[in-house]
Amino acid sequence: MALPLHAEAYLDHLAVERGLSDHSLAAYRRDLNLYGTYLEAIGLASPVDADAEQVAAFAAWLRGQRTARGRPYAKSSIARTLVAVRGLHRHLVRDGVVDVDTSTELAAPRPGRSLPDTLSQAQVDQLLRQAEGSTPAHQRDTAMLELLYSAGLRISELIGLDVDDVDLIDLTVRCVGKGSRERVVPLGRMAAGALRRWLSDGRPALEPRGPMLFCNARGGRLTRQGGWKIVKRHADAAGLGDAVSPHTLRHSFATHLVEGGADLRVVQELLGHASVNTTQVYTHTSQARLRALYDQAHPRADFDVAPAAGRTSG
Known part of the structure; x- marks a missing residue:
């Protein structure tokens, strides 16, 4: 079938x-x-x-x-x-194929929610260094990766950007997410620098046929699959494994913000989530990482160690 x-x-x-x-x-x-x-x-x-x-x-x-x-x-x-x-x-x-979701009455046991895959900050740096170079393609790829991680964009949001959506003076990017919800997200200075180099040198060399921020080698707008392949290629070259995707950078963006002390409501707004319940998973990811670091670093984290002789509880 x-x-x-x-x-x-x-x-x-x-x-x-x-x-x-x-x-x-x-x-x-x-x-x-x-x-x-x-x-x-x-x-x-x-x-x-x-x-x-x-x-x-x-x-x-x-x-x-x-x-x-x-x-x-x-x-x-x-x-x-x-x-x-x-x-x-x-x-x-x-996708606009139908107007009504006819699956709303489909009762499904709710499975346990898995934690999203994330990269450490060192792994993100490793990935970004891998994409560096002086060719137009390298400048484009570096700007794309920096922007995915700096703003936490979905790949569809990234490839949908036009040049006018980026403000390199106020350091913001305007994108349209799920449900046609528009949001404005701050840009980091590293991402802004990569975008300036792409816009001044790399993008003109590829002769784009339209207002798109990122174009392919033929000057057309990148597809989602094309953007995905760019991320995968550099992740493989950096030795980060097959699990890395554009969404991994979005997960890493959110996780690193939470680990850095960002308020969950702020992270929700930056990600464009309709509900804070969706964003809540990143607190669990952060706690899981803290647990792993604690178990590795604390001298008494091993609970299998037998108590000292003669010690009693009470």
């Missing part, structure tokens, strides 16, 4: 915008294939055609399915599949 219509675009969104690993993407693909099997069984060619009742019935259908070994699907597998289906329907609304 082929993937449901529009599923490939959703998987591309998960890879580029969310930075999901190949393993996670493969799981989403399997789950959406299963949804495609269900749609075919009830005579629908696309999730676009499914109403709320049909989508809600998918959960009951799924609970009645068996694995290849004849066992019922595990609750965790069912939850993951329903999350994938809800994500697909929400993506259809975001």
Whole structure:
């Protein structure tokens, strides 16, 4: 069974915008294939055609399915599949394919929220140094990476920027995020310097055909996939592994702000989150890192050490 219509675009969104690993993407693909099997069984060619009742019935259908070994699907597998289906329907609304999210009645057990992957400050420096160079491509890549980390932008926000969206006097960048919400984010001086070099030297050399801030070698606006490949290429060259994506820099931006003492509401506004609950995950990331540093550094962090002889509690 082929993937449901529009599923490939959703998987591309998960890879580029969310930075999901190949393993996670493969799981989403399997789950959406299963949804495609269900749609075919009830005579629908696309999730676009499914109403709320049909989508809600998918959960009951799924609970009645068996694995290849004849066992019922595990609750965790069912939850993951329903999350994938809800994500697909929400993506259809975001992309303007449909006006109404028909998956809102799809009851899915809420899985535990995983902490986002982040880079240490030293790793960010390593990545940024890797992109340095005097060619137009190097100047563009350095400016892109600096801006992703300095402003915490999504890759779609970055490639959507025009030259006029950057104010190198007030050191701000104006971008449009999810839900067409516009926000203005401060720029660091390192990012501003990289942008000045790109705008004065690198960008004119590539002869851009429009107002876009970042262009490709042919002068056209970069695509999300093109921006993602640039980040991946420099991350691989810096030896940072396959897990680094544009979204990793956004996560790192937020985590480092929280670790530096920034108020959570400020971080929410900088990221463009509609709810502070979404931003809350970065406090957990910060606490996890603090725990790791404590366990490594404190002489009495090892709780497996036996108490000294003769010592009693009380």
